[in-house]
Every structure is written in C-alpha cells, then in structure tokens.
Amino acid sequence: MAKVLMIHPDRCTGCRNCELACSFEHEAQFRPRASRVHVYTWDRESVSVPMMCQQC
Known part of the structure; x- marks a missing residue:
C-alpha cells in the first residue's frame, strides 16, 4: 500500500x-x-507554509 503525506498549510505552526x-x-x-x-516562513505576515517535493 502506498504511503501518502498529507499537508494542511492552514494548520502549520512553523x-x-x-x-x-x-x-x-x-x-x-x-x-x-x-x-x-x-517550511518557508514569512515573518512580516507571520505565515509558515510547508512545501514538499513531488516524489513523495
């Protein structure tokens, strides 16, 4: 069975x-x-966004 990584950007705390x-x-x-x-963080907006490679 293939594994899947689920990312919820709205729940990211950085x-x-x-x-x-x-x-x-x-x-x-x-x-x-x-x-x-x-995880990329923009301090001005206090936003953290996880980005993943397309191989996973």
Missing part, C-alpha cells in the same frame, strides 16, 4: 518537526537540510 521526521525517514539522520519537506 515548528519544522515535519522536516526532522522526513529527513529521519529518508536519510536515517535528523538533518533538516536533507529533508524533502521544507
């Missing part, structure tokens, strides 16, 4: 735990730079 979980799942290391999910 904690970046998704980056840690993704990097550990794919690289066996807690290294956010190796993550396939990246």
Whole structure:
C-alpha cells in the first residue's frame, strides 16, 4: 500500500518537526537540510507554509 503525506498549510505552526521526521525517514539522520519537506516562513505576515517535493 502506498504511503501518502498529507499537508494542511492552514494548520502549520512553523515548528519544522515535519522536516526532522522526513529527513529521519529518508536519510536515517535528523538533518533538516536533507529533508524533502521544507517550511518557508514569512515573518512580516507571520505565515509558515510547508512545501514538499513531488516524489513523495
């Protein structure tokens, strides 16, 4: 059965735990730079948006 990663941008708090979980799942290391999910934050609007690669 295929796995699906569901992202709800409206629920994103900018904690970046998704980056840690993704990097550990794919690289066996807690290294956010190796993550396939990246959280972009715009401080002026206080908005965080998770973006993921199209391979997942």
